Amino acid sequence: MLEVSDLKIRLESGERPLILDVRSPEEFVGKQGHIDQSLNIPLDLLEDRIEELIPFMDRPVAIVCCTHVRSAKAAQLLTAHGFTDLSVVRNGMTAWISAKFSVVRD
Numbered sequence: 001m002l003e004v005s006d007l008k009i010r011l012e013s014g015e016r017p018l019i020l021d022v023r024s025p026e027e028f029v030g031k032q033g034h035i036d037q038s039l040n041i042p043l044d045l046l047e048d049r050i051e052e053l054i055p056f057m058d059r060p061v062a063i064v065c066c067t068h069v070r071s072a073k074a075a076q077l078l079t080a081h082g083f084t085d086l087s088v089v090r091n092g093m094t095a096w097i098s099a100k101f102s103v104v105r106d
Helices: 004-012 025-029 041-054 071-079 093-097
Strands: 018-021 061-064 086-088
Touching: 018 041, 041 071, 061 071, 061 093, 071 086, 071 093
Parallel strands: 018 061, 061 086
Antiparallel strands: none
């Protein structure tokens, strides 16, 4: 599990992990918005779209959803496909917003 404060530090330090948001497209642009430069692939489509993530296999991947339930399932799926540097963001966008970190809504 990765705390939102730790993700924020990584982003500000220039580490630039891939932020994989596994919520629905409606959630991604909805009330909660999303973390800038995150990639939205809903959990229910992730296995069919796994090839889109192959270029990121050597990069850290931070997986986010509303809480961390879908993110944990996504991490299991990605692990099964050979991804090794994965972090599930604890309490996801709920924690990100509670920390008053910036979001994009578009």
